[in-house]
Amino acid sequence: MSANTTGEGAGTPDEDAYVPPFSEAPVGAILGGLAAILSSIGTAWIGALMLLIIADVVGRNFLDAPITGVSEIAARSVVAIVFLQVAAAILQRRLTRADFVLRRLEGASPRTLALFETVFALAGAVIFALVLWASYPKLADAWRTAEFFGVQGVFTIPTWPFRLITVVGSGLAALAALYVANDEIRKLRRAS
Amino acid sequence: QETITVNIGSSHPENNIWVYAMKNTFQPEVDRILAESGEYAIDWMESYGGTLYKFTDTREAVMDGIVDVGMVGTVWEGANMPLQNVTYFTPFATEDHRVIIEIFDDLSENLPELKDSWAENGMVHLSSLITDSYDIYATFPVTSLADLQNRKLNAPGTSANWLQETGATPVDGALTTYYTNIQTGVTEGTLSFASGILPTRVYEVAPELTRVGIGSMYFGGIAANMDFFEGLPAPVQDAFRQAAQATSIAHGDYVADLAARALDEMQAAGLTIHELPEEEKAAWVNGLPDIVEPWLEQTGDEGRVVLKAYFDALRERGIEPRRAWDEGL
Amino acid sequence: MTTLTLGFLFIGLLVVLVLAGMQIAYALLAVAFTGIWVIRDNLGLAFRMLELTAYSGIADYLFATIPLFVLMGLLVSVSNVGRDTFEVAEELLRRLICGLGVATVAANTVFAAVTGVSIASAAVFTRVAVPEMKRHGYRAAFSAGTVAGSSVLGMLIPPSLLLIIYGVLAEVSIGGMFIAGIVPGLMLAGGFVAMLMTITVLFPRFVLTDPKASRERRLDRTREPMPLSTMVAKLVPIVVLVVLVLGGLYTGYFTPTEAGGVGAFGALLVALARRSLNRRKLWQVMKQTGVISVSILLLLIAASFYSRMLSIAGLPNAIADLVAQSGFGPYGFLLLYTIIILLMGMILDSTSILLIMVPIAAPIALGMGFDLSHFGIVTVLAVEIGLLTPPFGLSVFTVHSTLDDPDVSIEQVFSATMPFIAVMLVVLVLVALFPLTATLFL
Numbered sequence: 001m002s003a004n005t006t007g008e009g010a011g012t013p014d015e016d017a018y019v020p021p022f023s024e025a026p027v028g029a030i031l032g033g034l035a036a037i038l039s040s041i042g043t044a045w046i047g048a049l050m051l052l053i054i055a056d057v058v059g060r061n062f063l064d065a066p067i068t069g070v071s072e073i074a075a076r077s078v079v080a081i082v083f084l085q086v087a088a089a090i091l092q093r094r095l096t097r098a099d100f101v102l103r104r105l106e107g108a109s110p111r112t113l114a115l116f117e118t119v120f121a122l123a124g125a126v127i128f129a130l131v132l133w134a135s136y137p138k139l140a141d142a143w144r145t146a147e148f149f150g151v152q153g154v155f156t157i158p159t160w161p162f163r164l165i166t167v168v169g170s171g172l173a174a175l176a177a178l179y180v181a182n183d184e185i186r187k188l189r190r191a192s
Numbered sequence: 193q194e195t196i197t198v199n200i201g202s203s204h205p206e207n208n209i210w211v212y213a214m215k216n217t218f219q220p221e222v223d224r225i226l227a228e229s230g231e232y233a234i235d236w237m238e239s240y241g242g243t244l245y246k247f248t249d250t251r252e253a254v255m256d257g258i259v260d261v262g263m264v265g266t267v268w269e270g271a272n273m274p275l276q277n278v279t280y281f282t283p284f285a286t287e288d289h290r291v292i293i294e295i296f297d298d299l300s301e302n303l304p305e306l307k308d309s310w311a312e313n314g315m316v317h318l319s320s321l322i323t324d325s326y327d328i329y330a331t332f333p334v335t336s337l338a339d340l341q342n343r344k345l346n347a348p349g350t351s352a353n354w355l356q357e358t359g360a361t362p363v364d365g366a367l368t369t370y371y372t373n374i375q376t377g378v379t380e381g382t383l384s385f386a387s388g389i390l391p392t393r394v395y396e397v398a399p400e401l402t403r404v405g406i407g408s409m410y411f412g413g414i415a416a417n418m419d420f421f422e423g424l425p426a427p428v429q430d431a432f433r434q435a436a437q438a439t440s441i442a443h444g445d446y447v448a449d450l451a452a453r454a455l456d457e458m459q460a461a462g463l464t465i466h467e468l469p470e471e472e473k474a475a476w477v478n479g480l481p482d483i484v485e486p487w488l489e490q491t492g493d494e495g496r497v498v499l500k501a502y503f504d505a506l507r508e509r510g511i512e513p514r515r516a517w518d519e520g521l
Numbered sequence: 522m523t524t525l526t527l528g529f530l531f532i533g534l535l536v537v538l539v540l541a542g543m544q545i546a547y548a549l550l551a552v553a554f555t556g557i558w559v560i561r562d563n564l565g566l567a568f569r570m571l572e573l574t575a576y577s578g579i580a581d582y583l584f585a586t587i588p589l590f591v592l593m594g595l596l597v598s599v600s601n602v603g604r605d606t607f608e609v610a611e612e613l614l615r616r617l618i619c620g621l622g623v624a625t626v627a628a629n630t631v632f633a634a635v636t637g638v639s640i641a642s643a644a645v646f647t648r649v650a651v652p653e654m655k656r657h658g659y660r661a662a663f664s665a666g667t668v669a670g671s672s673v674l675g676m677l678i679p680p681s682l683l684l685i686i687y688g689v690l691a692e693v694s695i696g697g698m699f700i701a702g703i704v705p706g707l708m709l710a711g712g713f714v715a716m717l718m719t720i721t722v723l724f725p726r727f728v729l730t731d732p733k734a735s736r737e738r739r740l741d742r743t744r745e746p747m748p749l750s751t752m753v754a755k756l757v758p759i760v761v762l763v764v765l766v767l768g769g770l771y772t773g774y775f776t777p778t779e780a781g782g783v784g785a786f787g788a789l790l791v792a793l794a795r796r797s798l799n800r801r802k803l804w805q806v807m808k809q810t811g812v813i814s815v816s817i818l819l820l821l822i823a824a825s826f827y828s829r830m831l832s833i834a835g836l837p838n839a840i841a842d843l844v845a846q847s848g849f850g851p852y853g854f855l856l857l858y859t860i861i862i863l864l865m866g867m868i869l870d871s872t873s874i875l876l877i878m879v880p881i882a883a884p885i886a887l888g889m890g891f892d893l894s895h896f897g898i899v900t901v902l903a904v905e906i907g908l909l910t911p912p913f914g915l916s917v918f919t920v921h922s923t924l925d926d927p928d929v930s931i932e933q934v935f936s937a938t939m940p941f942i943a944v945m946l947v948v949l950v951l952v953a954l955f956p957l958t959a960t961l962f963l
């Protein structure tokens with residue numbers, strides 16, 4: 001996480017600063033652009049979730065017409081929101097951490113700092129690659145068996161789009177972490 | 193003596209009706225049977241209470257070998273194990289939960305459609321799990337279907353189907369949310385069963401029980417991971433099978449005791465019990481749309497076979513379901 | 522080596538990685554994956570559990586309330602409702618010793634009645650209160666610590682995500698839990714106020730950079746008081762939100778889990794009514810909601826995977842045995858239980874602690890004659906202390922990263938929250954010894 005976490009900071013121009021211009025860093029631009037698109041979908045999803053809950057509350061209390069399946073939809077939505085936004089969070093370096101050791105290193109040995117950061121970013125890349133690797137077969141299964149959640153005859157929603165989001169999101173997150181690692185390796189070279 | 197490590201677990205705690213017999217009958221029975229010859233012993237690694245996985249993942253947990261033996265709630269597996277949910281789509285069949293256990297222990301072993309469904313999901317069915325009969329716990333008594341008009345009742349999942357055309361609005365929820373929902377007026381009651389209502393004290397806020405006879409439901413099974421089970425030595429497999437039979441009986445007894453005790457305790461705490469008149473029950477079930485139709489569409493021929501086998505088994509035992517959901521099959 | 526020993530080794534490894542500065546989610550996921558692989562000697566199992574946790578570990582309506590409560594917090598902030606609440610509190614408490622600190626606590630107490638997660642309070646009041654406190658001669662780290670410390674009120678005063686989760690796990694009424702949290706929440710707020718004033722008198726240098734200037738400001742009689750009408754105008758929006766959220770809850774229009782969605786929508790209406798939002802600004806607020814939420818939710822996925830590893834290592838069973846065989850009476854049991862929670866709070870997130878401990882402890886507590894609502898408040902108080910304790914203190918992280926001030930290090934914020942931890946421990950002991958504090962209105 002970093003600055004600008006409340007409304008008072010809203011509208012500052014550095015919001016999408018993690019997407020570099022294509023001419024300078026084509027890979028970063030494409031990666032950042034994709035992450036920004038997914039992240040926007042996730043952002044809109046949070047708003048949609050709020051409206052869905054309001055619609056259910058109003059429907060149930062005033063129209064005798066509750067919306068079936070809100071709790072299941074909300075449950076699946078949380079996971080989707082996370083995997084849609086995680087790549088952008090990695091590129092923005094906003095994942096929570098305790099940085100007191102790192103801050104000491106910043107002054108004392110920038111080289112060691114870059115080394116630490118490289119190792120951490122690579123670990124992140126490996127972890128998300130593992131998630132991708134573990135999740136892909138379940139996506140294939142869900143597609144093949146037309147897996148759904150909900151109840152036959154009441155409401156059913158296919159699960160494959162949700163599993164696809166997990167797969168795509170963790171794949172992009174792994175690439176994002178690799179990109180950060182590459183960035184740190186460059187710093188490492190410069191520092192030595 | 194050879195010691196075999198068995199990982200056993202559940203998404204629900206040990207005192208839950210579906211877990212109780214696993215811990216208190218299945219495990220000790222296996223130990224007892226194996227101790228007779230002394231050739232094998234089991235080292236149980238217990239992960240009860242959802243510390244390894246949640247209720248949405250009971251099938252995958254056993255299928256993927258996260259536990260070797262586990263409680264599988266097929267009620268939550270409408271997509272992957274729809275056949276097992278036949279009872280939920282054919283309500284008002286029987287209130288005798290022991291009959292449901294007996295029928296599904298038999299069918300899961302001897303009806304190829306059901307046995308294969310467990311096998312396709314990488315599992316071996318050991319023992320059936322059920323609910324006692326579903327009735328209405330509410331802030332008001334139900335003397336006729338008209339009393340349900342414009343009422344909001346907690347009826348999650350498949351049970352929402354049972355309120356179609358009754359004039360009542362089904363509201364999502366779970367055993368753990370009924371109390372608060374009813375207390376604050378989000379709903380005015382719930383469709384549920386005595387052994388589940390007692391521990392959550394829903395009767396305090398919904399003191400009127402109307403027995404409507406929606407009936408006992410097949411909830412799922414205690415199952416073993418297939419690779420694990422087939423890798424067991426034959427005497428241990430036999431011990432598991434025998435223990436599973438004892439577990440089925442113990443589960444039926446436990447639910448019966450608990451339901452009876454629940455009704456006593458709840459009445460002592462002020463619960464009033466009403467019986468919906470027979471003609472109203474008939475009007476309810478016959479007024480329902482053909483709710484089994486979407487299920488038959490999903491499950492096709494296999495569904496037809498299972499439904500027919502289930503209803504035949506009921507009639508063999510002298511039980512005539514209040515509506516012949518199998519008519520025309 | 523027993524699996525339990527391995528479990529403890531993997532806890533040690535996690536602490537080392539977190540201290541070294543690895544992203545906490547990465548550390549949790551990596552250690553848990555390795556842990557499951559090694560303990561069960563089964564790589565495939567580690568993969569399957571990873572998939573299961575990633576796909577459904579947080580797939581729950583309860584967790585869907587987190588982004589909604591965060592969104593509400595940010596909307597309240599962008600429409601200056603948080604600032605106004607703080608300003609009125611400041612005006613009313615100006616003459617008190619440590620008036621701004623007390624105002625922060627007071628504003629947090631009111632704000633707690635609309636938000637269900639402490640993170641939202643921490644983020645809002647870092648922006649609102651810290652600059653103001655700094656401007657008036659308070660130490661930046663102390664200001665940040667005050668915000669972090671008082672943010673825990675958000676989870677004790679209803680609505681509260683932790684009380685909802687406890688209610689679900691222990692099968693007690695969530696509405697009842699909310700009522701049980703009110704008195705202990707107010708005790709905590711009162712304790713914070715008393716502590717702030719005492720510390721300011723005894724150790725002014727811990728609190729203030731310039732004690733003299735602060736004193737002069739406090740005694741300054743020339744300042745124009747805020748007119749009553751302004752005060753009322755500033756308070757109307759927060760009162761509307763409190764009435765909407767708590768009123769709706771207790772009249773049955775919506776459930777505790779729906780309160781996040783309704784609250785966020787209410788905050789949106791307030792922001793629109795105050796003309797503090799255009800389309801672009803709304804989008805920015807939503808994006809920030811996403812960024813804050815994803816970092817919390819990813820942590821929750823990782824923590825849930827990690828706690829499953831501990832479960833495979835047999836930790837919950839070991840704790841259960843320890844607790845059951847300790848042979849203590851009820852209060853010995855309660856002491857042991859809270860100590861275990863406090864230790865877990867240093868390395869785990871609140872939800873995982875509840876998930877591990879409540880199913881084990883609630884039946885024992887019931888058997889020992891505790892009221893489960895009372896037991897729940899004790900539990901949640903102990904769990905909340907973990908929001909402030911290093912190395913893994915989510916509230917402190919939130920304040921520190923929201924503040925983004927190079928002069929305020931995370932250790933300084935941690936140390937500034939120590940007095941708050943002390944007050945929480947005192948309240949914890951009082952609530953534990955006097956069940957009436959929780960059950961009074963039940």
Ligand code: NA
Nearest residue numbers: 633675678680
């Ligand atoms: Na709150």
Ligand code: NA
Nearest residue numbers: 866907910913
């Ligand atoms: Na902590």
